[in-house]
Amino acid sequence: MNLMVSAIGQGLLWALLGLGLYLTFRILDFCDMTVEGTFPLGAATAVTAISHGINPLLATLLAIGAGMLAGLVTGLLYTKGKIPSLLAGILTMTAIYSVNLRIMGKSNISLLGKPTLFNGRFMTSLPQYFDSVVMGIIIIAVITILMVLFLATDYGQAFIATGDNPTMAKSLGIHTDKMIIVGLMVSNGMVGLCGALIAQNNGYADINMGIGTIVIALASIIIGEVAFGELTLNQRLVAVTLGSIIYRIILLVVLQLGFSANDLNLISSVVLAICMMLPQLEQHLHLKKPILKGVRPHE
Amino acid sequence: MSKPILELKNVQTVVNKGTANETTILKGINLAINEGDFITIVGTNGAGKSTLFNVIGGNLSVDAGQILHNGTDITKSSEEQRTTFLARVFQDPKLGTAPRMTVAENMLLATKRGERRHLVHRKLKANIARFTELAATMNNGLEKRMTTATGALSGGQRQALSFLMATLKRPDILLLDEHTAALDPHTSLNLLHATNERITHDHLTALMITHHLEDALTYGNRLIVLQNGQIKADFCGQEKQELTVEKLYHYFED
Numbered sequence: 035m036n037l038m039v040s041a042i043g044q045g046l047l048w049a050l051l052g053l054g055l056y057l058t059f060r061i062l063d064f065c066d067m068t069v070e071g072t073f074p075l076g077a078a079t080a081v082t083a084i085s086h087g088i089n090p091l092l093a094t095l096l097a098i099g100a101g102m103l104a105g106l107v108t109g110l111l112y113t114k115g116k117i118p119s120l121l122a123g124i125l126t127m128t129a130i131y132s133v134n135l136r137i138m139g140k141s142n143i144s145l146l147g148k149p150t151l152f153n154g155r156f157m158t159s160l161p162q163y164f165d166s167v168v169m170g171i172i173i174i175a176v177i178t179i180l181m182v183l184f185l186a187t188d189y190g191q192a193f194i195a196t197g198d199n200p201t202m203a204k205s206l207g208i209h210t211d212k213m214i215i216v217g218l219m220v221s222n223g224m225v226g227l228c229g230a231l232i233a234q235n236n237g238y239a240d241i242n243m244g245i246g247t248i249v250i251a252l253a254s255i256i257i258g259e260v261a262f263g264e265l266t267l268n269q270r271l272v273a274v275t276l277g278s279i280i281y282r283i284i285l286l287v288v289l290q291l292g293f294s295a296n297d298l299n300l301i302s303s304v305v306l307a308i309c310m311m312l313p314q315l316e317q318h319l320h321l322k323k324p325i326l327k328g329v330r331p332h333e
Numbered sequence: 334m335s336k337p338i339l340e341l342k343n344v345q346t347v348v349n350k351g352t353a354n355e356t357t358i359l360k361g362i363n364l365a366i367n368e369g370d371f372i373t374i375v376g377t378n379g380a381g382k383s384t385l386f387n388v389i390g391g392n393l394s395v396d397a398g399q400i401l402h403n404g405t406d407i408t409k410s411s412e413e414q415r416t417t418f419l420a421r422v423f424q425d426p427k428l429g430t431a432p433r434m435t436v437a438e439n440m441l442l443a444t445k446r447g448e449r450r451h452l453v454h455r456k457l458k459a460n461i462a463r464f465t466e467l468a469a470t471m472n473n474g475l476e477k478r479m480t481t482a483t484g485a486l487s488g489g490q491r492q493a494l495s496f497l498m499a500t501l502k503r504p505d506i507l508l509l510d511e512h513t514a515a516l517d518p519h520t521s522l523n524l525l526h527a528t529n530e531r532i533t534h535d536h537l538t539a540l541m542i543t544h545h546l547e548d549a550l551t552y553g554n555r556l557i558v559l560q561n562g563q564i565k566a567d568f569c570g571q572e573k574q575e576l577t578v579e580k581l582y583h584y585f586e587d
């Protein structure tokens with residue numbers, strides 16, 4: 035039971051990463067590798083700030099700001115520097131690794147005995163693992179609602195059009211470069227927030243905690259899509275969170291089977307690869323129906 | 334005679350500058366487009382028709398010369414800036430619409446062509462009746478597909494939608510780049526009729542590139558022959574009406 039609650043809590047917190055990447059990967063059609071650096075950047079910023087006595091809430095806001103700055107750099111490299119999207123992200127991600135070491139001063143900082151967003155009076159009064167569930171639900175609800183509202187504005191529609199058909203967007207006077215920069219900043223701000231929350235929840239920041247994050251983010255997006263099929267845009271945003279929770283439950287099952295935590299990146303990649311190959315497998319083996327019967331409401 | 338709405342003065346463009354493949358595509362184009370002109374443009378492949386549109390639209394910068402809009406120099410203004418007064422329909426049906434957005438959403442985007450977009454609710458519902466009515470004028474069932482993603486439309490419907498979107502907010506200049514070339518003959522004719530009706534009814538100023546000499550003769554009040562980066566002939570009014578396919582065809586031989 036505890037393990038299940040923990041998995042759901044982790045799924046909710048990590049869903050933020052999927053939602054952030056959804057903005058760039060799915061809406062802008064921009065494969066943003068920056069997140070591999072932004073995630074630990076958010077963690078490093080928040081944890082270092084807290085260990086210097088800064089209020090956890092303020093430290094978390096700083097992490098969001100740091101993430102947005104990283105997004106800005108990638109955005110400028112891509113739009114003004116004309117560097118291909120994948121490479122622009124990799125450059126920023128690589129540079130951030132050094133920045134993170136500078137920020138933390140060492141490769142691992144513990145938050146033992148320090149205040150975090152998770153050890154306020156209300157949070158500690160909750161049963162074990164429920165703190166991340168409550169925090170996750172609040173954050174995800176707020177972010178999802180904000181995203182839904184944003185995408186339904188004139189600005190949000192122009193944002194969607196930029197990713198959907200840049201040629202048309204430009205011919206309607208939409209400043210596509212600006213849209214891409216804003217999208218990368220918002221997306222990486224969310225990823226920075228996610229890193230800050232995960233670090234506070236874990237009680238430490240580690241220089242290597244970003245490895246594999248893009249696969250985790252993609253897994254939540256793709257599992258959500260594969261599991262729930264045709265959805266409206268707003269429903270898709272909810273599906274990302276559900277996908278993130280399903281992914282954590284899959285990991286839980288796999289770990290119960292005897293794999294160790296060291297195998298996580300291998301498992302993540304395999305899970306994502308299988309999900310992405312489902313349409314192909316379906317064609318050849320007709321596997322989809324029996325696999326998905328359980329999760330899909332109707333066919 | 335009133336001032337031209339758009340004027341090109343000795344416009345030249347060079348591609349692959351500084352390399353062995355350096356070519357001058359437009360070799361000094363002088364063109365005054367008057368309000369209400371519906372100009373058809375013909376010319377061989379490589380004559381510079383598309384380049385001319387890209388220069389007017391701002392996708393391509395000019396290497397010499399000037400472009401004036403209502404007397405204001407816009408030579409240096411960006412593609413996005415020019416959309417305040419300019420709309421275009423591309424040849425490729427895929428280029429004119431956003432495939433994952435619905436017909437109505439696409440039309441809503443077009444109502445704000447060239448305007449700043451704010452963080453205010455898009456108000457799609459308030460516009461849907463007007464959009465449906467407009468879509469019905471295309472006579473191809475578009476009005477029944479308002480909530481369909483445009484990626485699922487036929488090429489003809491997509492192109493009709495692109496045309497509607499270009500005229501939703503009245504442009505000073507409408508550029509039609511062979512916008513019916515990718516369609517079957519019947520659909521193409523249908524869209525050309527709708528195009529002509531809209532342009533004459535609303536007194537729009539339009540430029541239309543076409544490879545069909547009959548169409549070039551049938552539509553518009555003015556016809557331009559582009560050849561090798563230059564305007565070879567410019568027929569207006571009576572002159573254009575007396576033109577025949579045979580006479581026009583001579584420009585394509587040699």
